[in-house]
Amino acid sequence: MDKITLQATLEGYFTWFHRHPELGLAEHKTTARIRELLLGAGVEILDTPLKTGLIAQIRGRPGGPVTALRADIDALPIAEATGLDYASEHPGCMHACGHDFHLTALLGAALLLREEAETLAGTVKLLFQPAEEGAGGAQAVLDTGFLDDVEEIYGLHVMATLAPGVIALSPGATYATVGRFRILVKGRGGHAAEPHHSKDPIVAAARIINQAQTIISRGTSPFDPAVLSITRVLAGSTWNVIPPEALLEGTFRAFSPEKLTHIAESLGKICRGLEESDGIAIDYTWRIVTYSTNNDPVLTEWVAETAKKLDLSVVPYPPTMGGEDFALYQQRIPGVFLNIGVGSPQELHNPGFIANPAPLATAAELLAALGKGSVARLAQNPPSLGSG
Incomplete structure (x- = not known):
């Protein structure tokens, strides 16, 4: 799929998810829509005990390494005040933290990886996580046991104050x-x-x-x-x-x-x-x-190199007192949590926050490159990267 077509497709997905926000552990329509789109693209969905959210996978070479890509899917109890023509249709609830962007970007990565499944050196699991906003979503996913075989994990978050499409990441603790x-x-x-x-x-x-x-x-x-x-x-x-x-x-x-x-x-x-x-x-x-996120230093450098190969600008990410339950995955699995600019007029968790959809295809391409590159690298030299 060319980038122009991918962007148009993802913008259509994105506006639907933005119109239909749901709070943590109540993301039933969101999950159903994700499932519909994945199945329509021929992506395998795993049978987990999760009541909302889901885990899918794209299998390449049998017996190869396993990497995970994660996006969160829940919204916030905030009344939207953006004036967008695709604003929330659910009073008192909006995607004020960019989770609609995250999950749409991961759907885009799924489309790209599905096209390249025959060339994958292993399996890429796609984690659409419920309840990131303090309701225990990451722990619920870990408790399923479906990530026990994952060797590396990558996640992405929007950054309101950064220009659209710019990537920000740093090693070590970046979220509190x-x-x-x-x-x-x-x-x-x-x-x-x-x-x-x-x-x-x-x-x-x-x-x-x-x-x-x-x-x-x-x-x-x-x-x-x-x-x-x-x-x-x-x-x-x-x-x-x-x-x-x-x-x-x-x-x-x-x-x-x-x-x-x-x-x-x-x-x-x-x-x-x-x-x-x-x-x-x-x-x-x-x-x-x-707990604090903990970006593996060597993997962080590799992510930055991967982004630059896609002609993306990469800048250091200043530590924030924001919290991210992606940290719970990193306590078990080496990985990196990176950020992408969306140039919002207001900060996260603000009624006026707007995630510019322009870099959706860019985010999808980067996530797909991380998934494909990670299993390829792990297949060649498993012990070389990741400190646990």
Whole structure:
């Protein structure tokens, strides 16, 4: 398939997926559409226990090495405000993180690899992963056991601030370890005119918010990046009643589990201190959502060389506090997570985010080249690349 035809085909797929976003673990129509397109192209789909998402494969030489290409498929609970003529048809839900671009690019790679199946030195598995946005999709895929034979894995993500078609990647950790926390402040409600008869959870919550900001600014090294953001504050139901409870939720992020644990424990100390000083019960819980990505240095160099052979510009990727559950694959399988520019007017997770579809064919060609090149290289010299 020539590039012009491929681009036109993929743009048609892309606009459909953008119009029909679905949240994590509810991507039923998305999965059905992916399945329909793959089967129509003669691509084999594996029979996995996944309820949404799927794994397909393109088999070349029997007994050859196995490589995986991954794309995520879920959307976000955000009301779209792009003004696109193919905007989301599902109120309060949109592809604000480019997963529609990712899965479309992987569909394009499937079309290209299917045409070249007879020349593949092994098998390329195509992973359309559900629930990347914090709902455990990567772990669910790993639990199926269908990646146990995979020797390398590659994934791609859009980058809003980069010019369309430019590739950005760096070795090592580029996405952060992500933690999530919940703080329930349990006071005693009462009349707003008589606060002395209450234990005001809102005042305690405000103190937690203020003190939490010192954990990063005064409790961690400025040379070791970290962030703590309180993103949800919920309390009260009317103007003249002190509520019995206040809820805080948020995230902390760092580039190592140890640093994240230090931040989490520091927030716990603040909560315990306020329990003692204010006589208010505080229920504080936290967990790690995903770990830092870890791009194999040698494979990263090979990906950059592969991209340059396709006449693509390659630039270093600056580390981000964004999280990616692709990291869970990399804990078991050597691989690289790379980025492609889409030149959006707004950043990711913004109602105005727009993934420019212009580089879809470029992304598909790169993914196909990585799949084909990886099995060829592994077939020639299995021990030479990948550090595990």
